[in-house]
Amino acid sequence: MSPQEIRAALAWPAVAFTTGGFQPTYSATESWLGHVYLGLLGETLPLDAQGRPMWPLLQLVLANLSAVPTSLAGTQALTVFVSPQLPVDTAPAPNGQNWLLREYRHGAPLVTLAMPCPSSPLKPFPLQAGPLLTDYPVWDGGGADHLVGDVMALKRAGTIASYYDLVKNHHGHKLGGWPTFCQLGIDFSAGFEFVLQIASDAQAQLNVVDSGTIFLAKNVATGAWEFYCDFY
Numbered sequence: 001m002s003p004q005e006i007r008a009a010l011a012w013p014a015v016a017f018t019t020g021g022f023q024p025t026y027s028a029t030e031s032w033l034g035h036v037y038l039g040l041l042g043e044t045l046p047l048d049a050q051g052r053p054m055w056p057l058l059q060l061v062l063a064n065l066s067a068v069p070t071s072l073a074g075t076q077a078l079t080v081f082v083s084p085q086l087p088v089d090t091a092p093a094p095n096g097q098n099w100l101l102r103e104y105r106h107g108a109p110l111v112t113l114a115m116p117c118p119s120s121p122l123k124p125f126p127l128q129a130g131p132l133l134t135d136y137p138v139w140d141g142g143g144a145d146h147l148v149g150d151v152m153a154l155k156r157a158g159t160i161a162s163y164y165d166l167v168k169n170h171h172g173h174k175l176g177g178w179p180t181f182c183q184l185g186i187d188f189s190a191g192f193e194f195v196l197q198i199a200s201d202a203q204a205q206l207n208v209v210d211s212g213t214i215f216l217a218k219n220v221a222t223g224a225w226e227f228y229c230d231f232y
Helices: 003-010 145-156
Strands: 012-019 055-061 075-082 099-105 125-135 173-176 192-199 213-219 225-230
Touching: 003 145, 055 192, 099 225, 125 173
Parallel strands: none
Antiparallel strands: 012 125, 012 173, 055 075, 075 099, 173 192, 192 213, 213 225
């Protein structure tokens, strides 16, 4: 395969997010890291397995984003909460197991809630969505395994010195695209598709174990979610 064919075979749309850089409005269309204020009337902070309030990690409103995964068609917002004791097993954790994702479909009557969490170390920042970008998998175990032979052929021919001469994987917070796995041999359960990545963020004082990353995947058939985090 040519470099162009490899890029075309692996390309996937994504939207990256950066923390801060603008004055927040606290509106119903604003996304946040370290802060959640949208939900259904009566919803409160979820509790972890030890009965402790989970930290508000993410509020993501999908309106006006340049790309939304097909698995979120009909979804207007996501909120994510995590326990101080993150699931760090090698197997993905199901929703509610020391983390919780709430998914709100279009038409859900979202309201502004007061959900303070004094125990959270996170510093709230509004999220700014970037333009549509093209994302590619990481080289080791990230989704390009079936093209290893083609990439190595280009290296032997001297066309490229590295896989990353061909493509770029976008680290950081992103919706869609490919997961930026640190470790090899990780995948979600059958039927689950990667949707969302939340990275360690010094500005928001978010450190996922050890400069790691959180990955969330959804099963389109059942609507279930899985959580996985890895780190170096």
